[in-house]
Structures are given as structure tokens and as C-alpha cells.
Amino acid sequence: MSEDDLARxxxxxxxxxxxxxxxxxxxxxxxxxxxFAEGRQGTxxxxxxxxxxxxxxxxxxxxxxxxxxxxxxAALAVTASAVAVAAAAWLLILPQGDPRLSGPPAGPxxxxxxxxxxxxxxxxxxxxxxxxxxxxxxxxxxVPAARPAGREAxxxxxxxxxxxxxxxxxxxxxxxxGITEEDRERYATxxxxxxKVTAEEPVSTFSIDVDTASWSYVRRYLLGGExxxxxxxxxxxxxxxxxxxWPAPAAGEGPFRTTVAVTAAPWxxxxxxxxxxxxxxxxxxxxxxxxxxxxLVDTSGSMQGPDRLDLLKQGLRMMLAELRPxxxxxxxxxxxxxxxxxxxxxxxDRAAILAALDRLEAGGSTAGQEGLQQAYATARAMxxxxxxxxILLATDGDFNVGISDPEELTRYVAxxxxxxxxxxxxxxxxxxxxxxLMQALAxxxxxxxxYIDTLAEARKVLVDQLTGALxxxxxxxxIQVEWNPAAVAEYRLIGYETRALAxxxxxxxxxxxxxxxxxxxxxxxxxxxxxxxxxxxxxxLRYAPPARVTGADELGFLRLRYKLPGAGTxxxxxxxxxxxxxxxxxxxxxxxxxxxxxxxLIGSPFLGDWGWDEAIALAEGARGADPFGWRVEAVTxxxxxxxxxxxx
Amino acid sequence: MxxxxxxxxxRAAARVEAGxxxxxxxxxxxxxxxxxxxxxxxxxxxxxxxxxxxxxxxRLTGGRAEAEDLTQDVCLALPARLxxxxxxxxxxxxLYRVVVNAAHDRRRRNAARARAADxxxxxxxxxxxxxxxxRAAGDWLARAMGALAPELxxxxxxxxxxxxTQAEAASVLGLAEGTVAWRMAEVRRRLxxxxxxxxx
Numbered sequence: 001m002s003e004d005d006l007a008r009x010x011x012x013x014x015x016x017x018x019x020x021x022x023x024x025x026x027x028x029x030x031x032x033x034x035x036f037a038e039g040r041q042g043t044x045x046x047x048x049x050x051x052x053x054x055x056x057x058x059x060x061x062x063x064x065x066x067x068x069x070x071x072x073x074a075a076l077a078v079t080a081s082a083v084a085v086a087a088a089a090w091l092l093i094l095p096q097g098d099p100r101l102s103g104p105p106a107g108p109x110x111x112x113x114x115x116x117x118x119x120x121x122x123x124x125x126x127x128x129x130x131x132x133x134x135x136x137x138x139x140x141x142x143v144p145a146a147r148p149a150g151r152e153a154x155x156x157x158x159x160x161x162x163x164x165x166x167x168x169x170x171x172x173x174x175x176x177x178g179i180t181e182e183d184r185e186r187y188a189t190x191x192x193x194x195x196k197v198t199a200e201e202p203v204s205t206f207s208i209d210v211d212t213a214s215w216s217y218v219r220r221y222l223l224g225g226e227x228x229x230x231x232x233x234x235x236x237x238x239x240x241x242x243x244x245x246w247p248a249p250a251a252g253e254g255p256f257r258t259t260v261a262v263t264a265a266p267w268x269x270x271x272x273x274x275x276x277x278x279x280x281x282x283x284x285x286x287x288x289x290x291x292x293x294x295x296l297v298d299t300s301g302s303m304q305g306p307d308r309l310d311l312l313k314q315g316l317r318m319m320l321a322e323l324r325p326x327x328x329x330x331x332x333x334x335x336x337x338x339x340x341x342x343x344x345x346x347x348x349d350r351a352a353i354l355a356a357l358d359r360l361e362a363g364g365s366t367a368g369q370e371g372l373q374q375a376y377a378t379a380r381a382m383x384x385x386x387x388x389x390x391i392l393l394a395t396d397g398d399f400n401v402g403i404s405d406p407e408e409l410t411r412y413v414a415x416x417x418x419x420x421x422x423x424x425x426x427x428x429x430x431x432x433x434x435x436x437l438m439q440a441l442a443x444x445x446x447x448x449x450x451y452i453d454t455l456a457e458a459r460k461v462l463v464d465q466l467t468g469a470l471x472x473x474x475x476x477x478x479i480q481v482e483w484n485p486a487a488v489a490e491y492r493l494i495g496y497e498t499r500a501l502a503x504x505x506x507x508x509x510x511x512x513x514x515x516x517x518x519x520x521x522x523x524x525x526x527x528x529x530x531x532x533x534x535x536x537x538x539x540x541l542r543y544a545p546p547a548r549v550t551g552a553d554e555l556g557f558l559r560l561r562y563k564l565p566g567a568g569t570x571x572x573x574x575x576x577x578x579x580x581x582x583x584x585x586x587x588x589x590x591x592x593x594x595x596x597x598x599x600x601l602i603g604s605p606f607l608g609d610w611g612w613d614e615a616i617a618l619a620e621g622a623r624g625a626d627p628f629g630w631r632v633e634a635v636t637x638x639x640x641x642x643x644x645x646x647x648x
Numbered sequence: 649m650x651x652x653x654x655x656x657x658x659r660a661a662a663r664v665e666a667g668x669x670x671x672x673x674x675x676x677x678x679x680x681x682x683x684x685x686x687x688x689x690x691x692x693x694x695x696x697x698x699x700x701x702x703x704x705x706x707r708l709t710g711g712r713a714e715a716e717d718l719t720q721d722v723c724l725a726l727p728a729r730l731x732x733x734x735x736x737x738x739x740x741x742x743l744y745r746v747v748v749n750a751a752h753d754r755r756r757r758n759a760a761r762a763r764a765a766d767x768x769x770x771x772x773x774x775x776x777x778x779x780x781x782x783r784a785a786g787d788w789l790a791r792a793m794g795a796l797a798p799e800l801x802x803x804x805x806x807x808x809x810x811x812x813t814q815a816e817a818a819s820v821l822g823l824a825e826g827t828v829a830w831r832m833a834e835v836r837r838r839l840x841x842x843x844x845x846x847x848x
Contacts, residue, residue, distance in 0.1 A: 005839035006808060012789040013707055013809045020702040024716055029694055032723035036682075036690045036730075 198485040205501040207513035208477040213451035215241035235495030235598035244587040246279040255473040261582035267610030270535035274526040282519035290326040292382040296375040298395035308428040315458030323347035334371025379421040390422040396429035414444040427451040474562040476513040480506045483556040490529040586624035593619035612642035675739035683733040707805035708751040721750045744820040803831040
């Protein structure tokens with residue numbers, strides 16, 4: 001059946017393909033020959049430089065644009081030699097009109113729109129033979145006037161180029177982001193948690209989540225002038241993007257402390273917010289075990305660009321400064337094929353690591369699984385007693401190449417997890433982030449997923465949270481709350497939709513859950529409706545048995561399970577949730593404001609009249625110390641969202 | 649007069665002979681010669697493969713005008729590319745790769761401009777002038793190709809259009825063979841869906 005379809009396609013293609021126009025054919029061949037001759041006559045290597053296009057919509061220098069016009073089909077009536085003459089004439093005129101062409105007026109300067117390796121024919125051949133689908137392929141017959149771009153200067157220079165103006169420099173908003181680029185992003189967001197009736201379903205179970213990627217997606221959309229699609233909004237990740245000053249565990253208390261706080265819901269005076277906040281212990285920084293880090297870097301062609309590979313390199317450079325001499329770093333690149341770029345190297349050998357980073361070039365397509373296999377193999381080889389090994393996978397998420405079955409990939413990662421290696425996924429770029437797969441990889445690999453869109457974000461993820469992100473203190477942390485039907489009529493968990501667990505998963509140590517790192521804070525917020533509250537959405541069932549009351553004044557009972565890193569069995573922590581209202585400090589109010597922000601973005605029906613102004617006021621009043629300015633940024637984004645929502 | 653004519657005739661014969669040798673030379677040896685700066689070898693090679701390039705260009709873009717533009721891009725790129733020829737792949741495989749890369753470049757540039765340049769999308773209109781029967785077939789082709797994502801079209805152009813094996817297509821596209829197999833399965837699925845729509 002399908003072979004018939006292919007045969008039909010083959011026949012139709014055959015029939016539709018016209019013969020080339022003889023005149024045009026002759027003109028093209030003359031052009032090719034003239035170009036060939038030009039290359040031979042010119043200074044050695046000049047014509048061999050291919051003009052590299054960028055991953056995003058190709059920087060076209062004035063010369064190339066001109067060549068476009070010159071060699072449009074209409075203009076091809078002129079002979080190739082005339083074209084060459086005209087090109088030379090135009091080049092003489094152009095420099096005055098075009099300030100970008102003010103480089104040396106003559107000489108064999110390589111024309112590169114982007115960092116390229118040393119301009120030897122061999123390098124060119126390598127690029128071609130490697131099937132570099134991203135590098136440009138347009139050589140110029142004669143381009144004497146061009147800015148010589150050195151490696152270091154390449155990225156900023158390219159970003160300054162007018163023709164690249166739509167590609168954002170790190171940290172800059174790209175207003176066209178959501179509009180010009182095809183949206184191939186896939187998100188892993190389930191339907192928002194519904195209101196549960198305590199009498200019917202008193203137990204709520206979920207895994208903690210320290211991912212923060214959703215906040216960056218939301219920010220990117222808002223800065224691009226669009227409201228984010230509801231699927232990009234994961235409220236728990238937005239809340240957990242911000243660090244909170246929850247009480248830290250006392251010495252010997254355990255790996256983290258749990259804080260429960262009951263406050264009035266800002267958007268409904270008749271309901272309560274119950275914060276369940278975890279704070280990981282922050283071991284004295286000098287005591288942390290040495291780290292073995294494997295950077296697994298996606299160098300496929302789509303990773304090219306200032307907001308991808310360049311940003312990653314900058315981030316890793318900054319991170320390197322925070323590592324200690326006894327830490328070790330290895331780099332595995334994956335594109336068409338996976339390769340070890342840097343064998344395990346002590347972090348003290350900074351020069352070697354920096355040089356290896358510099359060598360990373362985007363090109364080729366992605367074979368993610370092969371890269372992962374190699375990274376895990378490297379991590380296994382590095383593993384040693386008392387060391388923590390982690391793979392940092394940096395990708396634009398385009399894992400579609402080389403794997404026929406994404407589930408097989410996640411299963412593979414889940415298997416490797418048993419080996420004790422952690423996996424963090426760092427997402428880069430816009431347009432083709434396969435968020436679902438990123439999430440699945442990180443969740444199955446004992447790790448976190450973060451989305452990096454600016455240099456500030458790279459700093460936050462790679463440097464400021466270095467210890468927490470890289471040094472887990474508890475694995476498989478699960479939370480289970482049993483609500484007391486005598487005190488709580490209804491409840492709903494805000495966010496954590498993708499982290500829901502079955503009730504039986506809680507005590508099942510074979511079910512994977514989130515990790516908490518050193519100093520990490522994790523916050524989950526329930527909205528609960530007390531019995532007798534006018535805010536109830538449901539009525540009592542006529543035939544249901546009355547709630548049995550034990551511990552009548554408790555709102556519910558919190559159970560937490562975690563494993564110490566490497567341990568096979570979990571530890572249980574329990575505490576009642578008491579109804580006494582806590583004081584709503586900055587952190588509680590700010591996290592509630594972010595929860596409200598997220599719900600506004602997805603059009604949640606539970607907020608009533610509470611809107612943008614209220615959310616902004618709440619966040620504004622709860623900024624606290626905010627040493628890194630993250631909360632200020634949040635308020636700015638909320639204002640932006642408000643105006644975008646109002647415009648719609 | 650006769651004495652002067654002879655050498656000219658000899659030269660002509662020598663040219664013909666050289667030309668025949670060129671025709672008989674393998675692509676690879678011509679490519680090596682061209683990479684070494686042999687202009688005649690380059691001309692022979694370009695002439696020999698022009699139609700192949702144009703054919704693939706048409707199948708990649710779906711329009712005569714786009715195909716001609718793309719072919720011209722390749723003609724401009726070829727001398728520089730060839731300078732780096734090292735004979736690591738069959739010449740035609742290597743050439744397909746150059747064409748596909750040029751097509752990707754062009755697609756990216758077009759994406760920055762209007763999206764209207766997508767040949768397979770605008771194809772139907774071009775075909776209206778054609779004969780009724782041909783149009784019916786063309787409409788199906790335009791719909792079939794239009795239903796495929798660009799990367800699937802590329803794969804179709806190579807595997808279905810040029811008759812490459814999946815391994816060869818994978819080498820051209822710089823992908824794992826399994827990816828090409830997966831893409832072809834996807835193409836079959838889409839075509840089947842299209843056939844289902846036609847019947848339904």
C-alpha cells in the first residue's frame with residue numbers, strides 16, 4: 001500500500017521535473033567557470049573562503065546582497081565576465097556607502113560572518129565532507145573588502161552587524177522571537193490540577209521539582225512581546241526559580257528541613273494557602289566532595305549562534321572559575337558523531353579546558369543518544385570513592401536525529417541513573433526546544449532541567465547555584481499530604497502537574513522522583529478550602545458517611561520520603577499540618593504572587609477578581625533583599641504581561 | 649595554406665582527443681584535477697553534472713525559478729568547494745551534499761524574507777496553466793510534498809527522486825541511516841493519510 005504511494009510519488013516527481021533551460025544552463029556554466037578562474041587567479045585561498053551563514057537567517061553582507069541582485073535570473077543575460085567586471089566596479093563604490101565594509105580595502109582577508117577555523121583549504125574540505133548543513137556555501141568570486149573577523153571578535157561583531165540584528169545578543173530581548181521563528185517547541189505541561197474534594201480523595205502525592213526552565217520560557221515570550229502559551233507555564237518551576245530564605249536544617253537534623261506555613265490566600269479571603277517548603281542543608285563549601293563533570297555539548301548546526309553555543313561557552317567559562325583544583329572536567333561533543341573533546345582534566349588545568357571549549361564549533365546534525373552513551377562512559381571512567389559525577393547536557397533540544405524512539409532514550413537514561421551519575425539538562429535557543437524530552441531526560445536521570453536564554457541566566461544556573469545544582473543531598477524526594485476531611489473540604493495543588501505520583505508510588509522506593517541539592521529551596525503551595533468556608537465549590541454528598549475525626553484540629557498530615565544520595569531505601573519524615581496561621585513574610589507573599597502570576601498566565605478560574613494589579617502589588621511589596629535582582633525582574637515581567645494581556 | 653592548415657587540424661584533433669579523455673575520466677579524477685586548478689577539468693565536471701544538480705534543485709524546492717536560483721548558488725559555490733575536494737566520498741554524493749547545503753542556506757535566507765518563496769506551497773498556482781491531466785497529477789504532487797516538513801522533502805528528493813539508498817541519503821544529509829529510515833517511514837505515513845483523505 002505505502003510502497004504504491006511512494007511509487008506514485010516517484011512517478012509524479014519524475015513527470016514534474018522540467019529539463020533545465022538551455023540558455024540558463026549555459027549562463028550558469030559560464031558563471032561557474034568564471035568563478036573558478038577567478039579563484040585560481042586571485043591570491044591563494046581567497047576564493048576558497050566560503051561565506052558562512054549563521055544559523056538564523058543568514059547574515060548577508062552588502063556585497064552578497066549586491067551579488068544577489070546582480071545574479072538574479074533577469075541579470076543573468078549578461079555574461080559571467082560582465083558580472084565579474086560589474087562586481088568589481090560595485091565594490092569600488094560600495095565602501096563609501098556602507099560603513100560595515102570599511103575593512104582593509106584589499107588583500108586576502110578571509111570573509112567570515114562567524115568564527116571559523118583557520119582558513120585552509122583542508123578546513124574547508126572538512127566542513128564540506130562532514131556534511132555541515134549549517135555553514136554557508138556561498139563563496140564570492142572576489143571580495144577584497146571585508147572585515148577580518150578574529151575568533152574572539154566574531155560573535156559580538158556578528159551581533160552588531162545590521163543583518164544579524166534579529167538575532168539577539170545574550171541578555172537582549174528579541175522582539176521578533178515568537179513571530180519570525182517557526183514554533184516547534186513542545187512542552188510537557190499537563191492540564192492544571194483540579195479542585196479535589198477531601199472526602200473523596202484525601203491523599204495528594206507528588207515528586208518535588210527543582211527545575212526552573214518554565215520561568216525562562218515565560219520570560220522569553222514576554223520579552224518577545226507575546227503572552228506565553230499555557231503549555232509553557234509550569235507554576236511550580238516559576239515559583240522554584242526564586243530562592244527563598246526558608247529555615248535551614250540544624251546540624252544533624254537531616255539533609256533538609258521542611259517548613260509548613262498556613263496563610264490567607266491573597267485572591268480569596270475564604271481559602272488558605274498551605275506552603276510546604278523544603279530547604280536543603282548547605283554543607284560548608286570547603287567540605288563538598290570533589291566533582292567530576294562531563295559537559296556533553298550539542299554541537300549540531302542548530303546550536304550555532306550567540307544565544308546558544310556562544311552563550312554556553314561563556315557560561316562554562318564563568319563556572320570554571322568556581323571549580324576547585326580537585327574537581328575534574330571532561331567534554332564530549334555530539335553532532336554527526338560523538339567525540340571526546342577533552343579527556344578528564346583537573347579543573348586546575350584551566351588553560352586546557354578553556355582551549356577545548358574554544359575548539360567547540362557548531363556543525364552537523366544531532367545524534368543525541370550516541371553522545372549520551374559516551375558521556376556516561378566517560379563519567380563511569382571518572383567515578384571514584386567520595387566523588388560526585390554529573391553530566392551537564394547542553395542542547396537546543398533537537399534530539400530528533402539519530403533516535404527513532406524517544407522513549408528508548410529516556411529508558412536508557414533511567415537505566416544509567418542506577419550507576420550513580422546525575423544528569424542535568426541545559427536548554428538553549430528558541431524555536432525548537434523539545435521541552436518534553438528535556439524534562440523526561442532530566443527527570444529520568446536524577447537531575448534538573450534549566451533553560452538558559454541570557455548570560456545572566458547562565459550565571460544563575462551554572463555559577464550562583466553551582467553547589468546546589470551539582471551536589472545533591474537527597475534523592476527521590478516525594479511528598480504526600482493526607483488532608484483531613486473534618487477540617488479541609490477541598491484542596492488543590494498549584495502546579496506540579498507533571499510531577500504527580502500515584503498514591504502507591506510514595507512508599508515504592510523503585511519509583512523515581514526529584515532530587516534536592518545543597519542549599520536548594522523547593523516550594524509547593526496548596527490552596528485549601530476549610531470546612532464551613534463559603535468558598536466551597538462542591539456540596540456535601542447526601543449519602544456519604546460523615547468524616548471520622550482523629551486529630552481534629554489538624555488540616556492534614558505531611559509525609560516526606562527521601563533517599564540519601566546513593567542509598568537504596570528511603571527515609572520517612574512526618575509532621576502534622578496545623579491550622580494556626582503563620583505570619584506571611586516576604587518569601588511567602590512573593591511565592592504566592594508568583595503562583596498568582598502563573599495562574600493569571602494560564603487563565604486559571606480560581607482567582608476571581610484578583611488580577612494583574614493585585615499580583616504586581618503583592619510581588620512588589622515582597623521583594624525583600626533580592627541580592628541578584630531576580631525579583632525585580634519578575635515584577636517587570638508581570639507588568640509586561642499585564643500590558644500584553646490588556647492589549648489582547 | 650595547406651601547411652598552415654595541418655597544425656590547426658592537429659590541434660583540433662588533440663582537443664577532441666583530450667575532450668574524449670575528459671568524458672571518459674571518472675568524476676573523481678576530474679574533481680581531483682579541478683581541485684588542482686585544471687580549468688578544463690572543472691568545466692567538464694560542471695557540464696557533466698549540471699542537469700543532475702538542476703534536477704535535485706527542482707525536487708528540493710518545487711519550483712523552476714527556485715531551482716534555477718539554487719542551481720546558480722551551487723555553480724557559484726562549486727569552485728570554492730571543489731578546492732577542498734579530497735575524494736573522501738563519491739563525487740556525486742559529495743555534490744548532492746553541496747546542493748542540499750545550498751538549499752538549506754537559501755531556505756534560511758528566504759525564511760527571513762517572505763515565506764512565499766516556498767515553492768511547493770505556491771506550486772499549485774503555477775500548475776494551473778498546464779494541461780488538465782498534468783495538473784491533476786501535479787496537484788497531488790504539490791499536496792503530497794506540501795504535507796511534508798522540509799526535512800522530509802529533502803529526504804524524499806534524495807531517496808525517491810534521485811533513487812539514493814537510505815545509507816547514501818544519510819551520508820548526504822549528514823544523518824544516521826536510521827534517521828533516514830525513520831523519515832521515510834514518516835513520509836509513507838503522511839502519504840497514506842493523504843490517500844485516506846482523498847478516499848474519504
